[in-house]
Amino acid sequence: MKSLMYPNKLYPNDKVAILSPSAGLPQIFPEVFDLGLKRLKEIFNLVPVEYPTTRVFGASLEDKARDLHNALEDNEIKGIICSIGGDDQIKLLKHLNPEIVKNNPKMFMGFSDATHFQLYRWNLDIVSYYGGAIMTQFGMNGAMFDYTIESIKKALFEGGEYEVQNAPEFADEGLDWRNPELLNQYRKLYPNDAWTWVNENQTIDGITWGGCLESIDFQLRAGRYIPNEEDLKDTILFFEASEEIPADDYVYRVLVGMGERGLLKQFKAVLVGRPKAWEFDKPNSPEEKIEYKKKQQEAIMKVMQEYNPNALIVFNLDFGHTDPQFIMPNGGRVKVDGINKKITLFY
Numbered sequence: 488m489k490s491l492m493y494p495n496k497l498y499p500n501d502k503v504a505i506l507s508p509s510a511g512l513p514q515i516f517p518e519v520f521d522l523g524l525k526r527l528k529e530i531f532n533l534v535p536v537e538y539p540t541t542r543v544f545g546a547s548l549e550d551k552a553r554d555l556h557n558a559l560e561d562n563e564i565k566g567i568i569c570s571i572g573g574d575d576q577i578k579l580l581k582h583l584n585p586e587i588v589k590n591n592p593k594m595f596m597g598f599s600d601a602t603h604f605q606l607y608r609w610n611l612d613i614v615s616y617y618g619g620a621i622m623t624q625f626g627m628n629g630a631m632f633d634y635t636i637e638s639i640k641k642a643l644f645e646g647g648e649y650e651v652q653n654a655p656e657f658a659d660e661g662l663d664w665r666n667p668e669l670l671n672q673y674r675k676l677y678p679n680d681a682w683t684w685v686n687e688n689q690t691i692d693g694i695t696w697g698g699c700l701e702s703i704d705f706q707l708r709a710g711r712y713i714p715n716e717e718d719l720k721d722t723i724l725f726f727e728a729s730e731e732i733p734a735d736d737y738v739y740r741v742l743v744g745m746g747e748r749g750l751l752k753q754f755k756a757v758l759v760g761r762p763k764a765w766e767f768d769k770p771n772s773p774e775e776k777i778e779y780k781k782k783q784q785e786a787i788m789k790v791m792q793e794y795n796p797n798a799l800i801v802f803n804l805d806f807g808h809t810d811p812q813f814i815m816p817n818g819g820r821v822k823v824d825g826i827n828k829k830i831t832l833f834y
Contacts, residue, residue, distance in 0.1 A: 489718045491694060491818040493614045493834075494566070494594040497643045499532035501565040504558035505621055508551050509573025509600040511544035512622060518667040520570060523626030527568070530636060531643070536564060548575075552582035555604075559591035566643070569597025571622040572729075576603040577705045580712065585611060594643060596620075596814070598807065599729055602698030603705070605817045606712055609696060616642050617698055617725075618806055618814040628662050629673035632811030642814040642834045651804070651813050651830045654679050659776075659809040660765045674810070677773070679761075685788070685800035687825030691756040695821050697725035699807070701733065704741045707748070719753040723821055727760025727807030728783065732769050735782040739790055746794035756799040756823045758815075758830070759787060760807035799825050 497503070505524065507513060513520035520542070524535045538554035540546035558564050580603060589611045595604065596616040605615035618624065619639050625631065634654050641649045658674040696719060697703065703726060706712055728738060745751045762783050764776035771779060784802055791798055801823065806815045813832070815821075820833035 488693065488721050489612075491609065491612045491614045492592055493646070493819065494592050496646050497533065497566050497594060500534060502534045502536050502563050503527075503566040503568055503594075504561075504564045505535045505537055505541055505568055505570055506551075506554055506558060507541050507543070507546070507570040508555055508579055508604060509569070509576045510571055511540065511542065511546055512571050513542040514544040516622065516664045517542070518670060519622050519626045519664050522670055523570075523621035526625045526631055527621065530631065531640070541570060548579050548582050551579055556584060556587050559587055559593060564593070566594030566596070569601045569620050571620050572597070572599030572601060572699075574600055576600045577702070577709060579603070580607050583607065589613070596643070599699045600702060602702035603712075605698060606696070606706060609818045610712060610714060614816055614818040616814050617817045618812050624810065624812065626670075627674075627810065628670055634805070634811035634813070638813040642816070646834045649832045649834055651832060653682055654805045654811050657761065657805065657809050657811070659763045661767065663767075679805075680803050682804065682828070683784070683802040684825055684828060685802075686797060687799065687828070689799055690822070690824045690826060691723060691799050692820070692822045693721050693723045693755055694818055695723045695725050695758075695816060696818065698817060700726045700728045700738065700741055701731060704744070707741065707744045713748070713750075716749050716753055719750060721755050722753065723756045723758060723823065724751075724754040725758040725760070725806070725815055728762045729808050730763050730766050732762075732764060732766055732779070735786040738783055739786040742787065742790040743793075746790060751791070751794040754795065754798055757787075757791065757801075758804055758821070758823070759784075759800065759802045761803045761805065761809050763808040799823055801830065804830075
């Protein structure tokens with residue numbers, strides 16, 4: 488089985504690069520971004536370092552790659568955290584120098600569109616951390632979730648085993664960033680459903696591969712950075728859908744693409760994040776949210792029955808585009824104990 492290297496942990500007062508390798512939204516919503524930086528300093532005692540493209544919307548891919556390379560090669564910078572996601576990071580990968588990335592295996596944290604750089608690092612045998620962007624989790628309206636803080640601290644500073652717990656409540660309805668006054672308002676919380684286990688009479692221990700489903704779709708279509716079947720053998724797939732709230736037939740088709748490539752049969756377990764079911768352009772009612780989640784789960788079950796019917800599957804996990812979230816080690820070890828209904832991450 489393939490084995491990846493964990494980056495060095497951070498220490499209080501370490502300098503961390505804050506980059507925007509996807510959308511440059513810190514320029515458009517500076518109040519949200521600054522709140523996230525404030526929390527990074529006050530809660531985690533880290534020193535944020537911005538780069539020329541961090542607050543630039545529409546920066547060139549070449550300039551973004553330069554900033555990423557510079558952050559990796561600067562010995563004073565101990566880690567990198569993304570400002571936010573976006574939808575074009577796959578275009579950045581061709582501008583990267585794999586030797587610079589491989590020779591500087593620093594802590595890297597982000598999610599959504601950051602899937603692309605994380606899977607790029609996966610191919611270079613480096614673990615990344617899926618979750619915890621500055622403008623979303625650090626800059627959360629009202630306050631950061633304690634659940635999220637605990638997981639970030641464990642991932643960035645402490646390491647070791649971390650048994651995931653199901654968050655009792657969740658939020659998936661945003662507040663308008665165009666109104667800075669709402670930064671002090673807390674998001675609406677809903678009772679969280681329990682995890683759903685499928686083929687649970689087994690325990691799987693392996694490394695993870697995955698991220699945002701729409702980004703994985705990009706990867707499948709491009710076909711340039713997908714690992715071979717042998718590298719994925721006996722690994723654990725994790726994925727979740729973004730704020731685009733894709734239809735169930737889209738989810739089905741992406742997974743069919745993985746199945747036809749011979750990838751789905753390689754995974755011994757599949758971890759599925761709770762799907763975000765509300766957005767400003769899709770303000771679903773509570774009943775519509777339940778129906779959306781039900782259809783997505785059915786689509787996933789259908790395709791897994793076709794391509795890997797014996798895989799251990801867990802639905803409704805707290806990573807991805809809803810909050811609070813735990814940080815998933817992308818390429819790191821995870822133990823999925825279906826018999827005792829426990830999931831243990833190794834940070």
